[in-house]
Amino acid sequence: MSESYTHDPVHLAAKLYYVDNLPQTDIAKFINVSQAKISRLLAEARQRGIVQITVAEYEFRNRDLEKALQDRFGLLSAYVIRSSSNIAPEDFRRMVAHFAAPLVASLLQPGMTVAVSGGRTLKEIVQSLPEVRCKDITVVQTMGSIDSHIGPVDALEVARTIARHCGGSFITLNTPAFLPDKKTRESFTALSQIDSVRQRMSKADLALIGVGTLSNSVFVERGMLPEKEVHTLQDLGAVGEICGRFFDIHGQECQSLWRDRVVSIEFEQLRRIPQVVAAVVGSDRALAIAAAIKGNLLKSLIIDDVGAKTLLELPENIQASNNKANNSGITTRAIKNNYVKKKGQSAT
Numbered sequence: 493m494s495e496s497y498t499h500d501p502v503h504l505a506a507k508l509y510y511v512d513n514l515p516q517t518d519i520a521k522f523i524n525v526s527q528a529k530i531s532r533l534l535a536e537a538r539q540r541g542i543v544q545i546t547v548a549e550y551e552f553r554n555r556d557l558e559k560a561l562q563d564r565f566g567l568l569s570a571y572v573i574r575s576s577s578n579i580a581p582e583d584f585r586r587m588v589a590h591f592a593a594p595l596v597a598s599l600l601q602p603g604m605t606v607a608v609s610g611g612r613t614l615k616e617i618v619q620s621l622p623e624v625r626c627k628d629i630t631v632v633q634t635m636g637s638i639d640s641h642i643g644p645v646d647a648l649e650v651a652r653t654i655a656r657h658c659g660g661s662f663i664t665l666n667t668p669a670f671l672p673d674k675k676t677r678e679s680f681t682a683l684s685q686i687d688s689v690r691q692r693m694s695k696a697d698l699a700l701i702g703v704g705t706l707s708n709s710v711f712v713e714r715g716m717l718p719e720k721e722v723h724t725l726q727d728l729g730a731v732g733e734i735c736g737r738f739f740d741i742h743g744q745e746c747q748s749l750w751r752d753r754v755v756s757i758e759f760e761q762l763r764r765i766p767q768v769v770a771a772v773v774g775s776d777r778a779l780a781i782a783a784a785i786k787g788n789l790l791k792s793l794i795i796d797d798v799g800a801k802t803l804l805e806l807p808e809n810i811q812a813s814n815n816k817a818n819n820s821g822i823t824t825r826a827i828k829n830n831y832v833k834k835k836g837q838s839a840t
Contacts, residue, residue, distance in 0.1 A: 505530055506537035552591040557800045561793065564804065565785045568767065569792035571595050572800045584796070585773045589616030592771065592794045596700065597624050599769065600658055604697045605630045607757060608654055609735050610638075610647035610710060611702025613771045617794075618650055621657045629660030632692050634699070635735045635756035636669040638714050645710055647735075654700075665689045667755045669736050670716070674752035681755060693757045699768040701790065704733040705780050711736070724748065732780025734762070734770075734789055741779070743787010763788045770794070775802035782806050 501523055508514045508522065509530075516534075520527045537543045554572040561570040573588045596617055600606065608614070608631055633651040642648055648664060655662035667686055671677040680686055704711065706725055711717045711733065717725075728748055729740040735756040738746045745751055745759050762768060770790040772781060775798050782803060784790050795803070 501525070502533050502536050502540065503542055505533040506543050509534055510543055554797045554800070557797055557804070560804055561795075561800060565782070567785065567792055569769075570800075571792075571794045573794070573796050575796045575798055581774070585613055586616050586620075588773050588794075588796045589613060589620050589771075593617050593620035594622065595794065596769070596771075597621055599698055599767070600624065600626050600629060600654075601697075602626050603628045605632060605692065605695050606654065607632045607634045607693050607696035607699040607762075607765065608647060608651040609634045609699075609701040609757075610645050610650050611704070611771070612645050612710065613773045613794075614650050614700060614702050615645045615653075617771055618653045618657065619644070621654065624658055626658040626660055629655070629658045630663060630692075631655040631658070631660055632663045632689065632696060633665040634693060634701070635754075636665050636667040638669050638710060638716060663689055663692055665755065669755060670750070670753045671755060672753070677753055677755060686755070690757075690761075694761050694764065696765045697767065699757075699762060699765045701734055701762075701768060701770050703770050703772050703777055703780050703784055703790070705777055706730060706733070706738075708774075708776055709733055721750075725750070731783050732777070734759075734784060739783060739787060739789065741783045741786075743783045743785070743789050759787070759789060767791055772799060775799050778802040778806055 505519055505523060508519045509516065514522075516527050516530045520530050523530070523533075525533075534543070538545070552574055554574055557572040558570040561567055561572065571592060573591045575584060575588060579587070604626065606629065631651045631654050633647045635647045637646055637648055644650075644653075651664070652662050654660075665686065667680055671680055681690065706712075706717065706722050709717075725738050725746065725748060728738075728746040730738040730746045730748070731741050732739055736750070736754040737756060737759060738748060738750060739759070740746055768790045769792040770781065770784065771794040773796050777799065781790075781793065781795075781799075785793075
């Protein structure tokens with residue numbers, strides 16, 4: 493409970509501090525009280541409404557870049573978050589997530605089924621979500637667990653966190669993300685416990701996903717992609733990964749051994765979901781994002797302004813499929829060479 497002060501000292505302290513910019517030590521001398529008491533007087537002034545702090549509205553979205561992305565790639569929605577320069581990658585991701593979280597919250601509607609993958613950006617977004625109550629919302633995990641050490645970036649935890657924030661129900665895909673071989677995978681997915689979850693994915697109204705690359709993803713961080721496997725995937729034309737499935741420049745799943753082993757939402761299921769939102773931070777995912785859009789694997793995008801600019805700098809022949817993309821004669825290496833030439837690098 494606050495101390496009781498007469499109106500005049502409270503108002504005087506507020507005027508001297510907030511209007512005249514005097515230090516609290518001087519104000520204490522003028523009013524003949526301790527400096528600690530000045531802090532309490534200022535708190536009282538704010539509590540009574542004598543001091544009302546206003547901040548001019550900050551536009552955290554870059555609307556011009558949003559329109560440019562929608563026009564070029566045919567996205568349903570684009571959310572481009574303005575970023576600060578020269579900050580650590582984790583802080584950069586956390587800042588983008590802070591502003592993106594209310595946008596994601598606005599997409600969650602009562603009665604929805606939401607399919608959710610893992611990822612570092614999604615993890616930060618869901619941890620920043622406001623407590624919103626969405627009646628009858630169901631959150632479905634779209635991919636099994638990468639390993640036995642479940643962390644906050646795993647699909648299981650990201651999906652569980654969303655369900656908790658919304659007061660909804662959570663359906664877990666209780667299986668490893670990758671099984672030893674195709675036969676084992678088929679045996680697992682035939683189990684009613686697993687099959688029922690996969691069927692529920694097909695009924696999703698909204699999907700929240702991450703987009704990885706062969707050099708930057710949770711799989712690389714966890715040591716799931718040895719260098720030899722990376723080279724094999726590159727030879728198959730892989731440029732990106734969604735839910736443990738690797739895809740080429742046209743957004744089509746690569747015919748790799750990983751495809752036979754992964755337990756996750758299938759690309760055809762993902763394509764049928766009305767709204768698929770990818771949350772990505774950084775400029776190194778541009779080629780993977782463009783390919784995913786082209787293959788209709790995502791329909792909306794949350795991205796920082798640096799990543800958005802890099803995406804728009806890609807060659808014009810990389811377009812979304814619903815924008816009449818020209819697929820003829822385009823190879824992954826040709827596009828990479830064209831792109832890195834502009835960036836002054838060499839293709840790998």
